[in-house]
Amino acid sequence: xxxxxxxxxxxxxxxxxxxxxxxxxxxxxxxxxxQETVIKIGHAAPLTGGIAHLGKDNENGARLAxxxxxARGLTIGGxxxxxxxxxxxxxxxxxxxPIIAQKFIDAKVAGxxxxxxxxxxxxxxxxxxxxxxxxxxxxxxxxxxxxxGLKNVFRTVGRDDQQGPAIASYxxxxxxxxxxxxxxxxxxxxxxxxxxxxxxxxxxxxxxxPREKGSKDSxxxxxxxxxxxxxxxxxxxxxxxxxxxxxLLKQGRELGIKVxxxxxxxxxxxxxxxxxxxxxxxxxxxxxxxxxxxxSAKFLTDYKARFNxxxxxxxxxxxxxxxxxxxAMQKADSADPAKFLPELAKISYDGATGRIEFDDKGDRKxxxxxxxxxxxxxxxxxxxxxGGATIKYEDFIKSAATAASAAPAAAAAPAK
Amino acid sequence: MDIFLQQIINxxxxxxxxxxxxxxYTMVYGIIQLINFAHGEVVMIGAMVAFTVIGWLAANTALxxxxxxxxxxxxxxxxxxxxxxxxxxxxxxxxxxxxxxAPLITAIGASIVLQQIAMMIWSRNxxxxxxxxxxxxxxxxxxxxxxxxxxxxxxxxxMMIGLTLVVYRTRLGVAMRAASQNAxxxxxxxxxxNGVIAATFMxxxxxxxxxxxxxxTYYGIAHYTMGALLGLKAFCAAVLGGIGNLAGxxxxxxxxxxxxxxxxxxxxxxxxxxxxxxxxxxxxxLVLIAVxxxxxxxxxxxxxxxxx
Numbered sequence: 001x002x003x004x005x006x007x008x009x010x011x012x013x014x015x016x017x018x019x020x021x022x023x024x025x026x027x028x029x030x031x032x033x034x035q036e037t038v039i040k041i042g043h044a045a046p047l048t049g050g051i052a053h054l055g056k057d058n059e060n061g062a063r064l065a066x067x068x069x070x071a072r073g074l075t076i077g078g079x080x081x082x083x084x085x086x087x088x089x090x091x092x093x094x095x096x097x098p099i100i101a102q103k104f105i106d107a108k109v110a111g112x113x114x115x116x117x118x119x120x121x122x123x124x125x126x127x128x129x130x131x132x133x134x135x136x137x138x139x140x141x142x143x144x145x146x147x148x149g150l151k152n153v154f155r156t157v158g159r160d161d162q163q164g165p166a167i168a169s170y171x172x173x174x175x176x177x178x179x180x181x182x183x184x185x186x187x188x189x190x191x192x193x194x195x196x197x198x199x200x201x202x203x204x205x206x207x208x209x210p211r212e213k214g215s216k217d218s219x220x221x222x223x224x225x226x227x228x229x230x231x232x233x234x235x236x237x238x239x240x241x242x243x244x245x246x247x248l249l250k251q252g253r254e255l256g257i258k259v260x261x262x263x264x265x266x267x268x269x270x271x272x273x274x275x276x277x278x279x280x281x282x283x284x285x286x287x288x289x290x291x292x293x294x295x296s297a298k299f300l301t302d303y304k305a306r307f308n309x310x311x312x313x314x315x316x317x318x319x320x321x322x323x324x325x326x327x328a329m330q331k332a333d334s335a336d337p338a339k340f341l342p343e344l345a346k347i348s349y350d351g352a353t354g355r356i357e358f359d360d361k362g363d364r365k366x367x368x369x370x371x372x373x374x375x376x377x378x379x380x381x382x383x384x385x386x387g388g389a390t391i392k393y394e395d396f397i398k399s400a401a402t403a404a405s406a407a408p409a410a411a412a413a414p415a416k
Numbered sequence: 417m418d419i420f421l422q423q424i425i426n427x428x429x430x431x432x433x434x435x436x437x438x439x440x441y442t443m444v445y446g447i448i449q450l451i452n453f454a455h456g457e458v459v460m461i462g463a464m465v466a467f468t469v470i471g472w473l474a475a476n477t478a479l480x481x482x483x484x485x486x487x488x489x490x491x492x493x494x495x496x497x498x499x500x501x502x503x504x505x506x507x508x509x510x511x512x513x514x515x516x517x518a519p520l521i522t523a524i525g526a527s528i529v530l531q532q533i534a535m536m537i538w539s540r541n542x543x544x545x546x547x548x549x550x551x552x553x554x555x556x557x558x559x560x561x562x563x564x565x566x567x568x569x570x571x572x573x574x575m576m577i578g579l580t581l582v583v584y585r586t587r588l589g590v591a592m593r594a595a596s597q598n599a600x601x602x603x604x605x606x607x608x609x610n611g612v613i614a615a616t617f618m619x620x621x622x623x624x625x626x627x628x629x630x631x632x633t634y635y636g637i638a639h640y641t642m643g644a645l646l647g648l649k650a651f652c653a654a655v656l657g658g659i660g661n662l663a664g665x666x667x668x669x670x671x672x673x674x675x676x677x678x679x680x681x682x683x684x685x686x687x688x689x690x691x692x693x694x695x696x697x698x699x700x701x702l703v704l705i706a707v708x709x710x711x712x713x714x715x716x717x718x719x720x721x722x723x724x
Contacts, residue, residue, distance in 0.1 A: 247636060
């Protein structure tokens with residue numbers, strides 16, 4: 001609400017300014033404009049609220065891709081094009097999703113990258129669907145998003161029904177628990193992931209306690225954890241974001257809960273060390289993609305150079321999502337969604353997160369899942385789960401390195 | 417039994433914070449019948465300032481942890497007092513005789529403004545409070561209580577006693593009570609009504625600063641939106657106890673904290689898991705509604721003459 005007010009005020013201010021300054025408009029800028037077609041790409045994520053830092057990270061990924069595309073000076077449909085990023089704040093609220101979607105459609109965007117939260121992406125996706133605008137999310141992992149039969153929805157990360165089983169089976173084989181408590185933050189993401197974990201654990205013959213829930217603003221978990229402690233679980237899984245997971249972990253240890261805590265991708269960042277202190281040590285968590293440090297070296301250095309910060313988590317995926325949109329436009333030689341959407345569906349693209357191809361639903365084929373553990377204050381990747389197989393992280397990196405070095409080696413060979 | 421005891425300890429800690437924040441709401445309401453919805457943001461500012469100071473001291477000095485937290489708190493208090501004073505002077509004073517809805521909307525506006533300012537200064541990230549206080553855990557009859565929890569409960573009780581003494585044993589307290597009963601007449605009797613109201617805001621803000629430090633050190637996290645929900649809960653606590661009544665705010669805060677903890681702990685067991693712990697807030701608000709149905713002015717709300 002506050003945002004629309006600000007926008008309104010700014011609009012009024014702009015109107016007033018343009019009213020006074022009409023005659024002073026320099027003609028030079030007008031002359032330069034027609035030579036370039038502006039293609040707008042939308043990006044939506046929470047930029048305020050508890051996970052605004054993750055939203056900004058996602059936005060940075062998209063921004064970097066747009067700036068690189070502009071630097072390359074592309075021509076589409078015979079005209080020089082300039083890409084423009086429209087960044088919006090969806091406040092992590094499901095009801096803001098469709099509003100922002102409409103805003104993007106009114107602004108005539110060619111495509112949308114986002115949203116961050118599954119709970120926001122799902123309601124927004126139908127609005128984009130009606131307008132035929134492609135949306136590529138780099139972080140919404142709830143399976144429902146691509147199960148709606150919408151032709152315009154794509155995701156460059158894995159799904160919770162891949163992530164949930166990955167972390168759950170890791171827990172089951174490594175820790176052999178008899179009883180597991182599952183807690184979630186009552187969002188589409190947290191609950192969905194919790195359900196997938198519960199399904200896998202139950203299938204493995206492990207008893208899962210009745211679900212406990214907080215909210216996306218929960219800071220005080222002591223009551224819930226005290227109850228859980230009384231049921232003596234051997235492991236605790238929490239589906240939620242880092243701003244709630246940090247206090248949960250810290251309070252759990254304070255209450256003397258000694259068993260392993262496992263989190264999903266929403267709480268699988270180095271921030272957990274700051275939020276939970278020493279309690280974070282030994283945390284096991286999963287991400288629905290390759291670890292950020294395994295993204296292409298070019299992405300990592302460019303991101304750091306541009307934003308003077310380390311990428312946090314899913315920015316390589318929003319970066320790739322944006323690149324995909326642009327690549328599809330180039331292939332179709334058109335920024336008309338109706339024309340480049342088919343190209344996007346059958347694209348094969350080597351991005352910062354590896355090769356991206358989509359299946360019929362718009363999900364990424366062969367998406368990787370990574371299992372991490374917090375070791376001396378940093379999350380270290382332990383294993384990659386891909387297509388049901390678990391690979392040790394070192395082996396994964398080795399195979400990726402040989403694949404990557406093969407290409408430059410081949411290119412370098414003729415020069416010798 | 418140990419689980420029940422643990423839940424009571426959890427509830428008491430939470431309730432102490434609610435009580436301290438609720439006092440800020442109730443004092444202001446007692447004098448000018450304004451619900452200062454920006455009060456939660458003052459708590460947040462307190463936590464943020466303390467975060468900055470404590471973080472700097474922890475990184476650059478070798479002071480003992482307790483001294484660092486104390487200095488952080490002492491630094492937060494004047495900032496919050498200044499914010500509280502500024503709110504009164506710029507946002508509310510001109511609207512004192514306006515229709516009641518106007519200052520209420522102003523309060524909501526002020527709350528948004530403070531949030532956005534905090535976001536600009538301290539960023540959008542959840543800030544990790546430096547965890548310098550050793551996390552000593554004491555065993556109490558099968559339950560555990562941490563040093564921070566103990567400190568929160570003791571500090572809260574001490575501040576409540578202190579505030580009660582100020583209101584009932586000092587000249588300022590007499591002036592506050594006089595202004596709350598009839599401001600124009602109190603003015604005629606030589607009470608500087610504007611000064612008293614400003615003082616009320618400032619005392620409330622000082623309490624909020626301490627509450628902010630408590631919440632920050634307890635949960636280990638500070639964020640520019642942290643005040644909103646806390647403020648709402650504390651406001652409910654004040655209403656539960658009878659808004660305008662000091663003892664009511666304390667009682668309401670403690671009660672709300674305990675009801676929430678017990679709700680989260682036992683709803684599932686009592687309803688055979690039909691309702692889970694996510695209904696803890698629903699449960700807390702049901703209690704609030706039930707109390708208000710039978711005692712519309714709150715638990716201790718009838719003693720209007722003595723509100724301050």
